[in-house]
Amino acid sequence: MSLADLNERSKAIFRQIVETYLETGDPVGSRTISRTGSLGVSPATIRNVMADLEDVGLLAAPHTSAGRIPTDIGLRFFVDGLMEVGNLTKSEREAIRGKCATTGRAVEDVLSEATRALSGLSRCASVVMVPKQELSVRHIEFVPIAPGRALVVLVAEDGSVENRIIDIPIGLPASALIQAGNYLSARLVGRSIEDVASAVQAELSAKQAELDALTSKVVEDGLAVWTGGEAPASLIISGQGNLLESVQAAEDLERIRQLFDELERKKDLIKLMELAKDGRGVRLFIGAENNLFSLSGSSLVVSPYMNGANKIVGVIGVIGPTRLNYARIVPMVDYTARVVGRLL
Structure with missing residues (x-):
């Protein structure tokens, strides 16, 4: 099924479900959607559309809840075709630029500050792949x-x-x-x-x-x-403690524990981030799309950054639950990568 197969009403209902879920973290029911009044359709109509969306794998019903949550496939469908990317505020841009200021500091110091800025603004963990230093x-x-x-x-x-x-x-x-x-x-x-x-x-x-x-x-x-054998890149990870703020139940705590284990496997994480060096722009890895996050159900939003020779040398991004505010995180990661690139 492609985005073209959904009519406008189905698109609107699906978008509302995903945006509500990303905001609350709770399964979304038909009454919740109908109460917004923005769609002008009855709960029964919404239920029928939700059933169709579940049949094609975009939604799932957790436990015995009457509500639905987007699947990993549904989230990919949303971010690729329906999401409206927001803009960073002036204060957010200033915070990122200020944190990354390089006066009198080494490259690793700049990258460390960049990850701290990202983790602080996103309230998630952030990670940067530090390039191998090429000495003259x-x-x-x-x-x-x-x-x-x-x-x-x-x-x-x-x-x-x-x-x-x-x-x-x-x-x-x-x-x-x-x-x-x-x-x-x-x-x-x-x-x-x-x-x-x-x-x-x-x-x-x-x-x-x-x-x-x-x-x-x-x-x-x-x-x-x-x-012939390039030295492996190293990683800087910041803000893991932020991930505990989203814990709402025992299964959430287990998911975070799994994510902490995954972050410890830095070799696997470096391999995943290396994939983002193949092209420019922000790249998203959502949940089970990648084996590394298949247990924790986490997402990685990353963007490559360049050096003064306009060569991609590393990758920076945000790691968190699949319930990320992608519309806010994507421009945040993109802007931070561009600031780091300019400073380097």
């Missing part, structure tokens, strides 16, 4: 340590030193290692390995590097050991 390179050197083995020593602009071990052809002369180090240092100095890896690879492939085959292999392996 001062020097790279290949040091033989054993037959067929060499140490790749990288010195960053901030003075930090990292080492990796690579395999090299047995009997490779020391002059080839020196030449490989000089070749890479000349191209990497002041830049990150990630920035120049593709350019160096193209140069080697086009035989424009004036290196022999063995030295070229050392250069390729030296690059690969740094760029």
Whole structure:
């Protein structure tokens, strides 16, 4: 069933049910909808429409209640086609900008403040994926340590030193290692390995590097050991305590406990947030749409943010029950991501 299959009356009733549920958290009955007077239809008519909406999987009846709540499919149907996204107030925008101000602070400090701003305004938990820091390179050197083995020593602009071990052809002369180090240092100095890896690879492939085959292999392996396995991103999570404010019954408490467990599985959460880096704009993961939140019945609203080179480097968003005020949360997450991007 698509949105086009609903007539205007069914759309209006469905929207009213979802908006009432998101506001109250309680199952919505036909009398509740009819009392608003905005639809001009009888409770009996509303009941018939609700039964049709339940048949197609947009609504469900919890327990023995006469009311209905939207299913995860129904919420997706609502946010994709019926929801009217609100605007942030001037004070909300100022609060986000003020919290994220970067004067004299590191990137992680900015991102931490951004999550605190989001959790405070949304009254939910907020999360940000912190990008791997790409340090600029001062020097790279290949040091033989054993037959067929060499140490790749990288010195960053901030003075930090990292080492990796690579395999090299047995009997490779020391002059080839020196030449490989000089070749890479000349191209990497002041830049990150990630920035120049593709350019160096193209140069080697086009035989424009004036290196022999063995030295070229050392250069390729030296690059690969740094760029082949990207370090995992880290997460900053704020405002978990806000989630307890929505607890109304024992099953709500169990749901929050499950969500806390899910937040502890940061690897899975990072994988989910990585999906949002594939495109621009806000992305929603609602309830059982993703295995990570299948137990807690939670939603994640996230948006990627960019660095000064207009490159997506991380993701920030809000986690909470599926009964989120999506119309308010979506612009809030979108605005925060754009503010973080400008500041970075």
